[in-house]
Amino acid sequence: MQKPRIDKPLSIAALFGGAVTAALYLGYFIKLMLLPEGALAVSITVAVLVLAVVPLAFHGFFMRHLGRAYKVLKVIYAALTCFYAASFAVMCVYIFTFPTALPTQAMGGDxxxxxxxxxxxxxxxxxxxxxxxxxxxxxxxxxxxxxxxxxxxxxxxxxxxxxxxxxxxxxxxxxxxxxxxxxxxxxxxxxxxxxxxxxxxxxxxxxxxxxxxxxxxxxxxxxxxxxxxxxxxxxxxxxxDNSALIPMLVREYMSFAHYFIFGY
Missing domain, CATH: 3.40.50.620 (HUPs)
Structure with missing residues (x-):
């Protein structure tokens, strides 16, 4: 019997979303090794890296051993990682188009x-x-x-x-x-x-x-x-600091998520 074929668009989406997520968190992990922020930040970063990298690195193994569940899990993986990549991009646009004042502009007396x-x-x-x-x-x-x-x-x-x-x-x-x-x-x-x-x-x-x-x-x-x-x-x-901007944006994304969930 011919093995069920995984749709090419789904594979592309999974590869794109997973690669973007892994790359962003790898940069943040390197930053954490140089400038530590505590055990919680490291734990979250390592967890995200594992969840992003392992399905890509061992997709052949999972495809052979998970049967029909493989495609369902792949859809979930692609959806989550692509959502992350898209929402990260939206956050960046929001941040860099946010209206600000010039430092040389006077604030006003009060x-x-x-x-x-x-x-x-x-x-x-x-x-x-x-x-x-x-x-x-x-x-x-x-x-x-x-x-x-x-x-x-x-x-x-x-x-x-x-x-x-x-x-x-x-x-x-x-x-x-x-x-x-x-x-x-x-x-x-x-x-x-x-x-x-x-x-x-x-x-x-x-x-x-x-x-x-x-x-x-x-x-x-x-x-x-x-x-x-x-x-x-x-x-x-x-x-x-442009040298650390991407890792700081990754951190800011987590802070935004915390704000929307907990209100602070």
């Missing part, structure tokens, strides 16, 4: 700047965080009376809080201490916003708008949270 934290090291802010802070300096220079909140707690592998590292960097760049408010408890983007708003209220700071300063890939998700919280905001993008 706007408070918020710099979102990122990795800090013994020597100070990492490359991504320095880019955010350099953008903040430009924004603050254009609005000499504006206050700035530096928001970021301390990760398990960080020697100091991100807020402390950011404050030190801004002081070295000539931003006066009176203009800097430190929020050093947050562990994620939603906490950045929640804790910042609470801190501003506690200090009696009057404002009508928040200027969010972060990496471009981060701002689109920040905007969704601002809308959810009813915050009027303007967004200033820091220069992205």
């Amino acid at each position: 706007t408070v700047a918020v710099v979102f934290g990122c990795k800090a090291y013994d020597y100070g802010p990492g490359k991504t965080l320095r880019a955010r802070l350099d953008t903040a300096v430009t924004v603050l220079d254009a609005s000499p009376s504006a206050l700035c909140v530096v928001s970021g707690g301390q990760g398990y592998d960080e020697p100091v809080t991100e807020a402390s590292a950011m404050q030190t960097y801004l002081l070295e760049k000539g931003i006066t201490a009176a203009r800097i408010i430190s929020e050093d408890k947050s562990r994620n983007t939603r906490q950045n916003l929640d804790n910042t708003l609470r801190l501003l209220d506690e200090k009696g700071v009057e404002y009508s708008r928040v200027a969010c300063i972060s990496s471009r890939f981060h701002l689109a998700r920040i905007s969704l949270m601002c809308q959810n919280l009813g915050i009027e905001a303007v967004y200033y993008p820091a220069a992205d």
